[in-house]
Amino acid sequence: MAFNAPQWFSDALTTACADPALDHDARWPRFLDPEYRCPCCGIASPGLIDMAFDHPDVWPHGSLGPTGEPIMEVGIDRLTTDLCRVKEAHFVRCILPVPIRGHDGYFCFGPWALLAREHFEDYARSTMEPYPPFEGCEAVLANTLPGANPREPVPCLLTTAELGSRPALFAHGGPIRQAQEQGITLDTLLDIYAAAGTDLRGHLDADPAPEAG
Numbered sequence: 668m669a670f671n672a673p674q675w676f677s678d679a680l681t682t683a684c685a686d687p688a689l690d691h692d693a694r695w696p697r698f699l700d701p702e703y704r705c706p707c708c709g710i711a712s713p714g715l716i717d718m719a720f721d722h723p724d725v726w727p728h729g730s731l732g733p734t735g736e737p738i739m740e741v742g743i744d745r746l747t748t749d750l751c752r753v754k755e756a757h758f759v760r761c762i763l764p765v766p767i768r769g770h771d772g773y774f775c776f777g778p779w780a781l782l783a784r785e786h787f788e789d790y791a792r793s794t795m796e797p798y799p800p801f802e803g804c805e806a807v808l809a810n811t812l813p814g815a816n817p818r819e820p821v822p823c824l825l826t827t828a829e830l831g832s833r834p835a836l837f838a839h840g841g842p843i844r845q846a847q848e849q850g851i852t853l854d855t856l857l858d859i860y861a862a863a864g865t866d867l868r869g870h871l872d873a874d875p876a877p878e879a880g
């Protein structure tokens with residue numbers, strides 16, 4: 668893993684990997700196959716990709732990604748692909764890994780985390796020469812993930828990663844912790860993809876028709 672995980676998450680990965688859930692699920696290889704096209708509509712699976720968020724939910728100035736610019740600044744508010752400030756609130760872009768039952772690996776959300784200013788500054792320093800160590804800190808999830816209640820704050824542990832990799836978030840409780848601790852099924856993963864705009868549900872059920880000729 669490119670990030671430092673708490674022991675409970677490493678254990679969760681081991682347990683999820685041993686789950687036979689995907690052994691006889693013909694949708695899984697189709698889901699991973701970049702060549703797969705649904706015979707009914709031709710939809711392709713993007714495979715196992717991160718579900719990234721352009722900015723924290725409270726960022727009020729629109730998306731950075733489509734502008735192609737490395738930074739957006741409005742007054743004291745600023746947004747890059749990795750760091751964000753909205754008034755006096757400071758955010759870092761993270762990953763939030765979730766084991767997939769039956770798979771030797773995990774799915775990643777790419778949300779933002781709200782940090783105390785001192786931790787934000789320590790983190791930002793740790794990404795620049797001479798790369799002083801950053802020990803991780805407490806943080807709060809700053810995006811509403813599919814299926815979560817937007818009014819319920821999700822306190823997390825933020826852990827460090829290898830140089831050049833994003834830090835990782837591990838929820839302390841609630842439905843996100845449950846997903847990280849117990850793993851998710853392929854059906855839940857497909858619900859997440861659907862919420863993000865790629866609805867593969869019902870389109871992984873059949874092999875593509877053999878090509879004519």
Ligand SMILES: [Zn+2]
Pocket residue numbers: 705706707708709710869870
């Ligand atoms: Zn289809």
